[in-house]
Amino acid sequence: MDLSPIQKDLASKCYSAVADTCDDLMLKLASRGIRYQDEWPFAIHLLGHVFANDLNSARFLWKSIPLEIKESRPEIAAVWKIGQCLWTRDYAGVYDAIRGFDWSAEITAMVVAFSENYTKKMFQMLNSAYSTISVTDVAHFLGMSEDRAIDYALQHGWKLDSSCKMVIVKKPKTVTERKLDPSKLQRLTEYVFHLEH
């Protein structure tokens, strides 16, 4: 079975494309009536969906994996645990699921990339949702010890109010592009023409 497109994506670290590549290849193999399930990299396929934050496709894939394969390959269940925690919004559980398993060599890099991505996303979420938040909660959401969490927050410009153990959030200034280019004029002319006729 030729799994080279998936290997290519993994090697070039295009983790967000892994899910689509896996889907297309799986449908192609299925259409030829080949029994691909035994050698198929379900763990990577599942993690691809989780990485792209497509939890619905991850759920459907999990449901379609045969029971024997789920039982004989614990790595797949471990990836699914991450997906489950994301689905039930168990924010800290995701970190436990990532750290609680000894990942095989081919999937480790992807798991590490996902973990970094997830921490960044969590931080952005805290940024947009809170004006003040307790240190315990920051540590909880970022999956770090309280001291590390404080350092991380201070690095990003937040302030610490040590009397009540709260951190004051500083929202980053978002730079939005507002350039106007000539093609817009062309489009505006088209609209006016269309509306007049």
Add this chain to the structure above:
Amino acid sequence: MESVEVLVAHIQGLFRSSDEVSQLHSLLKQSEDALRSHADRLVPFLSQIDPSIHTLGYLFLLEAYSSESISREETSGFLLSVVEFINSCSTEQIRLAPEKFISVCKIFKDQVMQLGVPMQGIAPMRMAIRKLQTSTEQLTTLHSDYLLLCLLAKCYKAGLSILDDDIFEVDHLRDHFLYCYYGGMINIGLKRFEKALECLHNAVTAPMTTLNAIAVEAYKKYILVSLILNGQVPSFPKYTSSAALRNLKSYTQPYVDLANSYARGKSSELEACVQTNQEKFQSDSNLGLVKQVLSSLYKHNIQRLTQTYLTLSLQDIANVAQLNSPKEAEMRVLQMIQDGEIFATINQKDGMVSFHEDPEQYKTCGMTEHIDFSIQRLMVLSKKLSSLDEHLSCDPTYLSKIGKERQRFDFDEFDSVPHKFMQRAYLFIRKGSPNGVVRHCPQTILSSSIMIVLEKRVTMRR
């Protein structure tokens, strides 16, 4: 058997010029009965023909072979030959005999479902649709079969490539109903509730003379998805058929009750309503959606608070939304912020939540691109409607009818004529038409053009 051998030799001797192909086509049509009588012995002949060059001949043989029931041992071989055929066939030759191609594909789909391997059929069916369609705007009979296979195999994402095409031509209304219903289900599975609502809306408001089961099931899901998305069920638009208007609600009473209970906003009452009708929801396979409706009630209760308050304590939110604790309220608000359903900031120090306005100013590059894209789409739609209008205006049936009507009106009254027809247009839509052309139109500047087109169809049909 000799006739089949002669036929095969004829097919193989063909070069690709179009006269020879049409000659072969007529010869094949005449030999259909002969082929069917030898259906079980056609397999060796199939291997002698190359499907990419002699597509038409291969198609006729394959169709004749599949018209008889296929034994279990031969099924997998049959499936593989169909897959190979679809992958390598020539598009022009298929379009000479589309009914045969559709028939082969339908039998393929039935076999794949019987064998319990719907995933095997997905990639070939997608290819078959692309080869059969004259443009991506055409709805073929195979669309709904493809979506059904995606649903059974749980490959919902695969259905999106076909679902995201805008459809402007519909050949058979039944295809449209199934396509919209399955499309709605796929979108629900992927939690694209707005798209699901569009699909189900099209299924419910399509022209129909009598109510059909697909529209009833679609309406049930329509109610549930409307509640999840908007917290209320909109009333039927004017262009709904009278069959739907009169009868839909009586067939979907438990769902209507659920909607009424939802409108009162009390989660305990809603839960009681779900309990009473649980079996009905279960037998309709809608229980999962109903549970989502339940959890959406908390969401909508919190959303309603943003319209009244600028800041509110977590304890108060918990009380109003009937949640158990301020911590739970905080988690819910956090989830809603994450999903973009609310704009707020939580202040844990004081235990307060401040609600904000939507920060979108519609000034960024990304947003202008999005607006441009939508305007382009509307312009294309508008042009299509105008060309449809012109086409109808030149139609002799329409012209003869309007000629008769004209005598009753003076030249000065010309402008009021379209209005007279407008009421009849509503009547026409409600009576439904067996081969109505279904359009998905946003309710904007285009509604007047739509009415003009519809009026003209009305005069033609009278």
